[in-house]
Amino acid sequence: MRITAARPLADGVLEHELTLDGIPGVLWTAGPDAPPAPLILLGHPGGLPAMYPRLAARARHAVAAGFAAATLELPGCGDRPRSAAADAARADLRRAVTAGGPVDDEIVDRLVLPLVEQAVPEQRALLDALLARPGIGGPVGVAGGVISLGIRLAVVEPRIAAALLFAGSYVPRAVVEEARRVRVPLLVLLQWDDEGNDRQRALEVFDALGSPEKTLHANTGGHTGVPAFEGDDGNRFFARHLLAGSA
């Protein structure tokens, strides 16, 4: 991993552009004198250039609450080489959702499973690189993004101690089964009126998740309408599980 640029934002937050084996990403931390902070991996749907403003806002909020935050571009998204197979699956999904019918499991599998397979080792390599830096400590939280990726990471990556999952994208049947093996504390966000999502399937995923401590926060509104107060709720969730001695 190389840090290719660093600049101060408001509130004493430092933003670092990074590249990991050619994959672009961003790291946000408090100033150099701050004590080591637990790391939150910020998820997104793919496409860092377009997602940057929202991610930076979430990151500043997380740093203000005592965390470091980082994100990495997803395979086939943003400035990374596109995948013809993923683009075709995405187009098929969009057609199925627009037609209002049920979405074939086969389309969801084609879209999500290769993305998860490829992204998980990349995200774990990012953890290796970031946790070696001074100023970033464990444990690690995962927040948002493609829920199937968050589920897989929570199952396979023991450094992850808590996960905030956004139930806003289709989940392959195989990942619903995998969800039963998750054990870390969970906060699951669901937008109740998200027309591009399957609410019943999202509730099935919440039900399947095997964590003894899991909470669902469902709010009125569409995919991008998560209320601002959920940002505070998310910080408090991570504070309970990642910050020693927090309430």
Add this chain to the structure above:
Amino acid sequence: MRITAARPLADGVLEHELTLDGIPGVLWTAGPDAPPAPLILLGHPGGLPAMYPRLAARARHAVAAGFAAATLELPGCGDRPRSAAADAARADLRRAVTAGGPVDDEIVDRLVLPLVEQAVPEQRALLDALLARPGIGGPVGVAGGVISLGIRLAVVEPRIAAALLFAGSYVPRAVVEEARRVRVPLLVLLQWDDEGNDRQRALEVFDALGSPEKTLHANTGGHTGVPAFEGDDGNRFFARHLLAGSA
């Protein structure tokens, strides 16, 4: 309404026993020098003597956050005259739940509708009496208890500005329809593994509620296993909607 006894609790909270047309209740406030506080009506399943420890804990938590809190015994419960019809309906419900089968709408109607009919004017009379006292201001929040009663109060009582509903009891079909007329901001709690409740029906009720701002918090665990952090979340919900100038 008469205050029949008053005593200081820890943290400067004052507890007042009250009686309203012979119905026992409790009022909790900050000390006499505190500014007027919004009132939270604390719900419960009926039976104040048994529920007192949990209600007092919730009330102290609410007073510490800047509210006054009050509760009133439900019809047919605690030291009030019992209703043979309600007792029979309750026994029928218990039998149906124990048998594991679906619960007849007719049983739910017999148990819940008369209780709501009788309790609503009593709760509104309590509001009349309490809001006339110095130290208690509007607006009013409803918190927990029999969800059908909370829904009806939110529909008919304009002084109620926010409601925290506990989706932990059977809701008559007529009240599900009535839920569509609720407009105040809502926080709905659901215990995901509550064996004496119908989870699917609870989700239907959440879906039916007509409020533009509504949030569902579902947690693992049984009926009485609401996590302690939901107490803080509830206070913050009421602070957003009842305390002027709060975040």
